[in-house]
Amino acid sequence: MTGTETAPSDRYSISVEDLCLWYADFQALKHVSVDIREGLVTGLIGPSGCGKTTFLRSLNRLNERYGNVKTTGTVRILGKNIYDADVSLGELRKAVGMVFQRPNPLPVSIYENIVFGLRVHAGARALTRRQLDELVELSLTEVALWDDVKDVLHRRATHLTLEQQQKLCIARLLPLKPSVILMDEPCSALDAEGTAAIERLMDGLRGRYTIVIVTHNMAQARRTSDECIFMLLGELVEHGPTVNVFLRPTRKETEMYVEGRYG
Amino acid sequence: MARDAATTTGPGAGDAIGRFAAGPVERRKALVERLVAWLLGSLTVLLVLPLIAILATLVAKAWPVLSWAFITQNPQTYMTAGGIWAPLIGTFYLVFISLAVAAPIGVLAGVYLNEYAGENWTTRLVTLAVVNLAGVPSIVHALFGVGAFVLFAGIGRSVLAASLTLAVMTLPVIITSTKEALAAVPQSFREACWNMGASRWQTIRTIVLPNATSGILTGVILQVSRAAGETAPILFTGAVFYVAVPDRGLASFFPYGLFDRCMALSYHLFTISTQVTGVSEALQYGTAVVLIGLVISVNLASISLRVYLRSRKRW
Numbered sequence: 001m002t003g004t005e006t007a008p009s010d011r012y013s014i015s016v017e018d019l020c021l022w023y024a025d026f027q028a029l030k031h032v033s034v035d036i037r038e039g040l041v042t043g044l045i046g047p048s049g050c051g052k053t054t055f056l057r058s059l060n061r062l063n064e065r066y067g068n069v070k071t072t073g074t075v076r077i078l079g080k081n082i083y084d085a086d087v088s089l090g091e092l093r094k095a096v097g098m099v100f101q102r103p104n105p106l107p108v109s110i111y112e113n114i115v116f117g118l119r120v121h122a123g124a125r126a127l128t129r130r131q132l133d134e135l136v137e138l139s140l141t142e143v144a145l146w147d148d149v150k151d152v153l154h155r156r157a158t159h160l161t162l163e164q165q166q167k168l169c170i171a172r173l174l175p176l177k178p179s180v181i182l183m184d185e186p187c188s189a190l191d192a193e194g195t196a197a198i199e200r201l202m203d204g205l206r207g208r209y210t211i212v213i214v215t216h217n218m219a220q221a222r223r224t225s226d227e228c229i230f231m232l233l234g235e236l237v238e239h240g241p242t243v244n245v246f247l248r249p250t251r252k253e254t255e256m257y258v259e260g261r262y263g
Numbered sequence: 264m265a266r267d268a269a270t271t272t273g274p275g276a277g278d279a280i281g282r283f284a285a286g287p288v289e290r291r292k293a294l295v296e297r298l299v300a301w302l303l304g305s306l307t308v309l310l311v312l313p314l315i316a317i318l319a320t321l322v323a324k325a326w327p328v329l330s331w332a333f334i335t336q337n338p339q340t341y342m343t344a345g346g347i348w349a350p351l352i353g354t355f356y357l358v359f360i361s362l363a364v365a366a367p368i369g370v371l372a373g374v375y376l377n378e379y380a381g382e383n384w385t386t387r388l389v390t391l392a393v394v395n396l397a398g399v400p401s402i403v404h405a406l407f408g409v410g411a412f413v414l415f416a417g418i419g420r421s422v423l424a425a426s427l428t429l430a431v432m433t434l435p436v437i438i439t440s441t442k443e444a445l446a447a448v449p450q451s452f453r454e455a456c457w458n459m460g461a462s463r464w465q466t467i468r469t470i471v472l473p474n475a476t477s478g479i480l481t482g483v484i485l486q487v488s489r490a491a492g493e494t495a496p497i498l499f500t501g502a503v504f505y506v507a508v509p510d511r512g513l514a515s516f517f518p519y520g521l522f523d524r525c526m527a528l529s530y531h532l533f534t535i536s537t538q539v540t541g542v543s544e545a546l547q548y549g550t551a552v553v554l555i556g557l558v559i560s561v562n563l564a565s566i567s568l569r570v571y572l573r574s575r576k577r578w
Contacts, residue, residue: 065457067381090460098458104451106470116469117459169455176459 043225047263097173103165105157163194325548353525361429373441425501440482477572
């Protein structure tokens, strides 16, 4: 990071240029170019199949695991094109974490879930038990889960409620000190209360992490995001402050979508 | 009848009598339903009957010889008396060595096929080969064992050659069951690991394999009973008519060297039933009871292990 004096939101954390992506013959992303501001919550909205999840997954190269995917264009994160040949997926994913639609804690203890990332990157013996304990407490406190689970840290994470599981999935990213957190409809498996809890949590992370969230729920996009990107049929249609996208959209398609005429 | 109640429930209630009663089609359906349930039930019972009949016959006819001494003593007086210690320990040798070879290779090959190999022409060819290998008759495996291990590798007819032949025979099922056990681990666990920057191997070692253990172990253990029961593969590769081995003390547990030939239960049963005259029926049946008892107890162990491991995991 360069030590500039500008406010966090004046800098870009992700710069996408002319990104195209094909699943075999089907083009899922068409010449997407966008700059995503550091420290803000950016919402990705659009009807099903518009490419928003694909776009999100291309920000940490998760698409590649499913063969037959071709990507062109550049995605700069912290100034580095992540599609360059010298980028290691392990290092990239340390910096760009992802939270999934369905909470997917690993079938090990809560404690092990949190330290898993560190173990994977540093080797088990690089950190002392004490350091690990501290990191676990810190991470769980950050997501407001510490008080609920501090006595059952060695129980299986899959026994937690869905809301707690999703919080854990966010907490386990934090010890890796990511710059970007990608969220793929993180609340769609949760009830209203769980949704509110996760949204409060996102609010607390705002400013310290760049968050990109895909959501089907337009009210949620309005509540949680600072900026919004509207996508349609693989193209980026509109990008701007959330208020503008919802109240003064510049494109007809955006207006009709946010009014609920289709999608 | 509820006629009184019906009349008090208001206008039109009288029409409700007989409403929802079964018509001719419904009655026919109900009849067919009963017939089908009865038929399927009796077929299931029919399936179990032979097993019970076989076990009962075996145990009844073997009853006179069944004792602890039968298991711990060697065959005596040209195999017309005594016990089955030498073949029993031989079977243990063959099973243990063959699995020690086949299990690691099979499990690792299964891991490769399910976790690393892409969906391409080569993978399909390998999978096809594995499936076909599983269908090869055991006598063909025996001939392969003679050609490859006894003659070509120069091991000669021995415990090692017989075990390797059994290993080749059990490999395909171990590979297939490993693949299936791994495929049953939810993809979301792998995604979660990859997303924290874990490599494929880290993911497999820390998450995928521990959650597939019950399936893999079941597959491996079931091959114990197969390796213990087969006669053909060891017939030409290492089993022998009779060996005098110690049946007392520590030495009785290590009677065979890797390059010695050995006796085995299945082959012993074959010889005392068809090759040796004057063997009492009880002795033959006793050998069969021990062999089948061994197989059944290994299978039971496999099932209980599976149940235990299943009860510990949850997702």
